[in-house]
Amino acid sequence: MSEIEEKSIRFVLKNYKHGVFDTRKAFHEWKNKHDIHTRKRHIGYYWSGVAASLLLCIGTYLYWNMREDDAWMRIAAAGNVMEYMLPDSTFVTLSPHSSLKYRPEVFRKEQREVVMTGKAYFRVHRDAAHPFSVTGQYAVAKVLGTSFQIDETLSDSATEVYVSSGKVLFAAKGENDGVVLTKNMQASLIRGERQPHIVAPQTPNPAAWAAGKFVYEETPLPDVLEELSDYYHVKLTATNADKTLSAEFETDDGVDVIVSLLEESLGVKIEKE
Template identity: 40%
Template structure:
């Protein structure tokens, strides 16, 4: 009896193809299309076998193909968000930015993440596992450094700024790229095959992430332009010839203005827009 049931079960399996199980066809073959209808009990028995096989196959299919449970996706919905990866690499995401990675493969041959928006990275060095950032248009490869990738949806270019260390910046499907080191910027116009080196617009492009403004003999006019843009408040001073060296926390504009005024003995004026 057991052998007979096993043969019928194998017969049903013969009618399974990937992604599809024709239970009706299998059952008709088992019972014989020219025979009279089986009793209710036998019909339910074989239908139960077919249904069980179907459920097992569907369950296996989901477990085999479903990658989502292994993918971590971090999104900064409300504002700037900090997140540590498995190797203690720090991500700082600007509002609306997203970073995702596969926990099954991260750190094995490389540490690969995908990005959209603007994200600052402080990568923990590992010579055996390079860090790889891929966006819609670009790719950045490093061993250990601090850098920023900016690929906002409304922009027509991807920008990379290196705060420390060294990175290789190239088009996503390009063969060659450019090397960027400390305080260098690169820009890849969407549709181009190679990025180009560009000058940072301001001394502290990543102040939004680091929370600091660092100046080294920087003209006060350049400092005030950066602070005006960062805080959305136009700042002016008549002492354009002065320079400043110092480090300021980004917590309070009023505190920064007071410190600069006392250090340089100048007056800074705020004007409404």
């Protein structure tokens, strides 16, 4: 069985509805066609992938930029996405050319605060006694335990925060009041303004680059294809696009596998340019 076939079964099963991507049905059809009976092999591949990812993170961590001076620990990503775990077990994913710093001596003991530039995704370890805060160029985000993205790369004058889970207080620097964001909410702060304003996410999965997966819940097929087109740098169009999709799959499944399953399960023809 080829690698592309193995990747195609990494879907979380969803309830089937008319006109919605039935991943359970797609999985069984794929399994029957290709006689997939290799669970042990998949487990081996999974742990091999984990080991490879860990080595890549360690290599990036050591090679690019991690130094402690002036009481600050600094971490920077160069041309690749970088993953790093803070002392409190908070997991950070830095986009290329982004950085963060924190003070190890006081981190968690007195406060959990990091300063960042660029774009980063945080999976914050919950600690009610020590709220977690991220300070960017113009804004501050404060949480207890959640997953969220803060992005200052869209322009030189705005900061955007998107929340995947939990609750985040998003405010301008020096301001006590802000907006409270919960799951799937996004807000933007324009430089010079004192209050962020809530905006609609431009795609169903703004943090897919860091979370490593797409999650769709009765999402219109045109919106899905638009997001996949942007992510994989292709142009996808479909016939009979008046359908919705409920599915979850990994970004590294690849556009060809995803398109193939969409066509087979939804009964559509998707063109790729």
